[in-house]
Every structure is written in C-alpha cells, then in structure tokens.
Amino acid sequence: MASACGIAAALALGVIIYLFGFRYFQRDLVGSFILSIGLMLLLDGVLLRVFGGTVRGVPEIFPGSVSIAGAQITVQRLFLCGVAFLMAGILYWTLGHTRLGRALRAVAYDHEAAMMMGVPYGRIAFFGFLIASLLAAIAGALIAPVSIVSPVIGTDYLIKGFIAVIIGGLGSVPGAILGSLFVALIETLGGYYFDSSYATIAIFALVIVVLLFRPKGVMGRA
Amino acid sequence: MTVFNKCAMSGAAILLASFAAAPMAQAEEVIKLGLSTPLSGAAAIWGKGAEFMCNTAAEEIRESGGVSVQGETYFFECLSYDNKYNAAEGTKVAQALFNREGVKFIGGSLGTAPVRALQSLAERQGALVFTTAWGASLKGPDHPTTFTQMNTPGEILPMLIGYIVEQHPDAKTVAMLNPNDATGQETEEIAAKVWDEQGVEVVASDYYERGTTEFQPIAVRLASFKPDIVDVGAMPPSDAGAIFKELELIGWTGIKVLEVGTGADGLKATAGAAAEGVYMGAGVTFRPDTATEHQIAVNERAKVAIGESLNAVQIGFYDSLYALKAAMEAADSVDPRAVAEAMPNVTFRSFYGSDIGFYGEERYGRVQQMRLPIIVTQVRDGELVEVGRLTP
Numbered sequence: 061m062a063s064a065c066g067i068a069a070a071l072a073l074g075v076i077i078y079l080f081g082f083r084y085f086q087r088d089l090v091g092s093f094i095l096s097i098g099l100m101l102l103l104d105g106v107l108l109r110v111f112g113g114t115v116r117g118v119p120e121i122f123p124g125s126v127s128i129a130g131a132q133i134t135v136q137r138l139f140l141c142g143v144a145f146l147m148a149g150i151l152y153w154t155l156g157h158t159r160l161g162r163a164l165r166a167v168a169y170d171h172e173a174a175m176m177m178g179v180p181y182g183r184i185a186f187f188g189f190l191i192a193s194l195l196a197a198i199a200g201a202l203i204a205p206v207s208i209v210s211p212v213i214g215t216d217y218l219i220k221g222f223i224a225v226i227i228g229g230l231g232s233v234p235g236a237i238l239g240s241l242f243v244a245l246i247e248t249l250g251g252y253y254f255d256s257s258y259a260t261i262a263i264f265a266l267v268i269v270v271l272l273f274r275p276k277g278v279m280g281r282a
Numbered sequence: 283m284t285v286f287n288k289c290a291m292s293g294a295a296i297l298l299a300s301f302a303a304a305p306m307a308q309a310e311e312v313i314k315l316g317l318s319t320p321l322s323g324a325a326a327i328w329g330k331g332a333e334f335m336c337n338t339a340a341e342e343i344r345e346s347g348g349v350s351v352q353g354e355t356y357f358f359e360c361l362s363y364d365n366k367y368n369a370a371e372g373t374k375v376a377q378a379l380f381n382r383e384g385v386k387f388i389g390g391s392l393g394t395a396p397v398r399a400l401q402s403l404a405e406r407q408g409a410l411v412f413t414t415a416w417g418a419s420l421k422g423p424d425h426p427t428t429f430t431q432m433n434t435p436g437e438i439l440p441m442l443i444g445y446i447v448e449q450h451p452d453a454k455t456v457a458m459l460n461p462n463d464a465t466g467q468e469t470e471e472i473a474a475k476v477w478d479e480q481g482v483e484v485v486a487s488d489y490y491e492r493g494t495t496e497f498q499p500i501a502v503r504l505a506s507f508k509p510d511i512v513d514v515g516a517m518p519p520s521d522a523g524a525i526f527k528e529l530e531l532i533g534w535t536g537i538k539v540l541e542v543g544t545g546a547d548g549l550k551a552t553a554g555a556a557a558e559g560v561y562m563g564a565g566v567t568f569r570p571d572t573a574t575e576h577q578i579a580v581n582e583r584a585k586v587a588i589g590e591s592l593n594a595v596q597i598g599f600y601d602s603l604y605a606l607k608a609a610m611e612a613a614d615s616v617d618p619r620a621v622a623e624a625m626p627n628v629t630f631r632s633f634y635g636s637d638i639g640f641y642g643e644e645r646y647g648r649v650q651q652m653r654l655p656i657i658v659t660q661v662r663d664g665e666l667v668e669v670g671r672l673t674p
Contacts, residue, residue: 104322112589114327115520117551125531133533207495208520208552214324216493244496251499252506256490257462259499 063121063201070200074193086185087171100214107211118204139203140202147195152233164188168231223263229272229280238278242266311356311615313349315340315389315606316379317599318372318400321364325518327548328392329364330588332414335633336360336389338580339603353615358603360389365396367492372396374401386618387606388412390431390599394420394464401428408617410625412602414595415668416516416542417468423644424597427622429605429640430651433564435472437542437674441656442563443473443509446511446671447480450537455485456648459500459511459525460516469516473541475514485509494521501528511541522560523552530556537561541661544593546666557661564594565659567668574635592656597633599653604630626650641674 069236077099122135136271155161162182166174175181200214220243228239243263252260268276297388317336319329340358345351363375376399379385387410392396394417401420404411405427406432413420414432422432447453456477466489467582474484485507490500504512504525512529514522522540526549531540543549544563550557565571568591570580580600584592605625610616613624626649629639636657642651658670 108322108326112327112330114589115548117554134531161570208524210520212326216495220495247496251496252503255488256494256500256503257488260491260494271342 061125066201067194067197070197071190071193074190076195078189082189083182083186086181100218104215105211110157111211114210120205121202134206136202136205143198143202147198148237151191151195155233159190160184160231193279223231223267225277226267226278229277231280232277235279295297299463301666311354313356313387314383314385315363315387315603316383316385317360318365318375318379318390318391318396319362320367320392321362322558323366325367327590328590328593328595329362331584331590331592332390332392332599333360334584334587335580335592335596336362336603338583339392339600343603343607347568349610351610352614356391356610356616358512358606361385365391365393365400367393367396369395369399372399373403375533376400380404380407380409385409386616387621389606390414393596394468398464401425401529401557403607404428408619410606412605414598416569418472419468421642421648421650423647426648426652427618428650429622429625430601430642431601431602431605432594432652433654434468434651435658437543437654438563438650438656439473439476441670441672442476442478442481442539442541442561442658443482444660446539447482448475450510453482453510453537455507455509456490456511456512456513456539457482457504457507458515459488459490460514461518461521463492466516469541471538473513473515476595482511483650483672490517490521492518497521498528499526501525501534502532505529505534506530509536511537511539513541515540516542518553519545519548521542523549523557526553526556526560528592529563544595545591546664547590549661550664558664560634560661561665562659562661563656564670565666566592566594566597566657567659567666568592569665569668571674572668577633577635579632584605595655600633601630601638601654604632636673638673 065250081095081099082092085095089159120134120136122139125132125134126138128180155165162175163179169186171181176237224239225236226239228237229243246262246266248261250262305490315334315336319332320326321329337360340360344357345374347355356582361379363378365372366555372393372395375396380403388400388404389412391400391411391413392415395633396417396458396524397413398421401411405425411428412431413428414435418436420428458470460470469488474487477484486504486509488503490565510568514525517525517540519540522543526538538560540560541562541563544564546557549560567573568578570578602669605628606621608628609625609629612628613620615621626640632638632654638653640649640651641653643649653674655671657668659666
C-alpha cells in the first residue's frame, strides 16, 4: 500500500515538475540539464528539512531468503530482478511495437521531422516524462528495502544510472541494459576479488575508456 | 493637552527610552563561534545535532550570566556552515568563517579532510579551533591552537578492543573495513596496530567508497576470510548496518564491531535484527541508570529537533563552549592565542556530568585532548547498552 502511494505521489510530482518546469525547456538540452540539477538540489533540501537526515528502515515487501546454487539471496532482491526484467521487456516492446513508442523514438531521433509528420511533440514529450517518472518511482519503491534510505538516496543511483547510459549509449534501451550489467559486473566481481574501492575506480576507468574510443556508447546511435 | 502635544510627548519619551537603552544594548558583547560541519548529504544528521548542541550550550551560558572577561560580559553565538564532509567545501567554509564573518574561535568542526583545510587557515590567522576530527595528524605541537572535543581512535581503540578481546578470548582473527578517506585510513592504521598488540590477527583490511549502494559483494568478500571478528571501523552506522545485514544473510555469525559507532538508530534502520550484539566505541546511552536528568532532558529536546538521539560527536559541540568559557575567564582575555595558552590548565563541567580538563602530552606531544570518559556500548535486545566506562 505504502509503495503504491509512493509511486502515485512520485507520478503526481512528475506531472507538476513537467508542467511547471520541463515544458518550458523542450529541445533545450543544456537548460533542462541545469533545471534537473537545480530541482534535485531543491528536493534534497526540502526533504532534508521536512524529514531530517536520519536514515530510515523500510520493511521488505517480500521477506525471507532463498539459496540458489549455494548462494543466499533475499526474496526481495529476486523480486527486484524479476520486476527489472519485466519493466525492461515492456519498455522495449512498447518502444518498438506501439504508436506511442514509435512516436517517442521519432521525436528522439529528429523532433522536427517528427513534427512535420504530425507527431504531437508536446504530448509525446509529456508521456515520455511520465514513463520515466513511473519507472523511477517503481525502482525507488523496490530498492528502498535493500538500501540505505535517506533524503539523499537518489544521488548515488543517479550517478550509476548515468554511467550505465554513457557506457551503453544514449537513446538505446539494450545499450542501457548492457551498461547496467557492465556496472553491476564490475561492482560485484571487483568488490569480491579486490578491495571494493578498486571496483569503484574500475567503473570510472571504464567510462573514460568508452568516452575515448566510443563516445556514442557501445550501442549508441547519436 | 492637544492631540499634537500628546504625540510629541510620546515621541520624545520613546526617543529618550531608546537613548537610555542604547548603552545597555552596546554592553552585550557577542563572540561568534564558527562551526564547520556537514549539513547536507548522508552525514547531515551529525551537523544538525552539532548545531543544536552548540546553540543549547550558548543558551545555557547566556542564562547563567555569560562569560566574564575584564569586567565585560560576553555571550556566544553559533554560526554553522556546511562543509559537505569534503576538503573543497571545508576550504570554502574556512574562508567564509574567517574572512567574511571575522570568526576567531571555531566552536567545533567535523571531518578530517575539511578540518585540515580549516586548521591551515586558522593557524595563519591565529584562531582557536575545536575539532571532533579523528585524524592524529591534526594534533601535536605543530598545532598549538587546535583542541579535540571528543575521543578519537587513540583514546577509544585500546580500551574498546581490549574489552572485546577480554570478553571473547577465543577470537583470534579480524577482518577490517573502513571508508576510503582520511578518517578511515587513520582509524585503520591505529586499529590494526591495537588488534595486533592484543594478539588478534588481521586477516583482511579493505576500504570502500562512501556512497556505495551495494554491500553484498563486500560482505561476501569479508566472510570469505572466515574471521572471528568483523570490525567496520569508521563506517557510518547506516553503511555498517547494511554490511552486518548482508553478513547475517550469508550465514556469518561472529563478533561485530563498529569502532566509531555513535548510536544504534542508524545501525538498526539498515541492519534490523543483525544489529544485535554490535560493539561501539563512541556511543552514548540515555537510560536513567547511566544518564543524568540534564542529559536526558537535552536529549529529548534533540530528538524533537533533529529526529535522533544525541551522540558523542554532537556532544563535543556542547563541551567546547564550556571549555572556551573557562579558558577565556582563566586568561581574562578573548584573544584566541591567550585563550589557547590557558586552555590546557582549565577544568569545566562536561555534558557527561563530571568536571574534566585536557590531556594528551604523552600520546600527541601536547595537552590538547579533552579528558572524556570512554564508553563501550553494545546493542542488546535492540537497545544500546553501556557495558564499560573508563575515564582516562
């Protein structure tokens, strides 16, 4: 129930932020980026003021753990993985096989050509923002029980997500999945076989290598 | 008397009253105390608590008549700036406090990296610095105006580790994990030495980056060494809780130590039941059997103000004000150098309820460390319980 309320609240916030903010920065990458950073700082500050900096415990939606090939894993994490696969599949299918998906891709590749073909840019951009808000809200609700919940929880995941997109390539769903797997693989194997701080360095080294030799990302187009 | 005359008389009376009140207002001298603490990010709760304790002590001192120096009465005012727990912001805060605010006394500062920046500028300006930073490099004869307002690894670890070894004589190996920063590195160095001196072999000593979100691989690696003890040193309680939770999940059952552990709330929030049994070296309990009425009352107000029980880091920001008051009155001066010279010889009433002074010449080559009680605590039945106390 709490998760559903949280997702609904995040969606409502997404609508407000779009209507009163990002709507005025359409087709302005730098402006919308600055607005994003500003909103992030503002929301962090407001949440810190309202809820304090105390770390909160969030109960697991699915408690308990199971053993898979000798490795113990919580049911919550398994559920999280399952939902991640499901959401990625739905998103991939939506982008490739629905009118909304095709319109989203069209405005992403060339918004002027899309508009000339009659794609309603404003409405499509709004739906795109709502989908992003929904995915972020679901991810937040599911990751909270296995993470450290505080008003600044988003920052670290934001950096990781950004790294995954840079590695995978902007505008590519398979690329984003591949980038995420790269980050997770380095973090997990590096954290186990070496000092955890080396794993963090390795992730940033990977980003530098990708930017140097394939600036568009592994599967990026533009 | 006409209306005009009445207004004129009233105006004159107000004017006279203002002139009469002016000398009284001017008699109130305020000493600005700068605070350099994290007020945003994961460690914001420490900074907010520090600010609360500084204001509490300043208010108490005001109510008790202020600080008397050469016939003048001074009051303290706390100016809190956000150092974001990093050196770059620490430098900005130092410049703002000394150059813009004209601060001559730092009532408290937090974080080894930002405090290094603060200390450097303070020494050039002859300002007096109180710090909770754990770095031993901040202490010593080279830093004559720096004083430490809480126990640091040099004080805590010999007693904490000694106590744990005494309670668990069969424990022979320890795996350590610390944050990869100045605080973690200096803590690790001392802890490794003390474990070794106590006959416990250090089988692994790793670092992790603050802001890590995934602790499972780190926990699996620590458990792979099969240590009797896992010591997470200077980790924040919430990160430590995440490690202990993952360790419990993979079936590791050993002795859990959080050297810098200051409270059970953050630990329990992430560890849940896995917080049980964790030893801490900087925790403070507010149970009626070990705490004074004053401590309990202030703690209750703090819980309302900041949402969490007070800890040893925050309490340091209360004690420093009483130390400053005592030193200013002893020196009969508000010059920071004169106050720093008087500081090692003063005693004052600590928040912990006893009269204390300073020590540390043997360990650091200079009397600069507050002689605070070292309290060993453990999480038992979900509550933080004091299991040992020693006043050096």
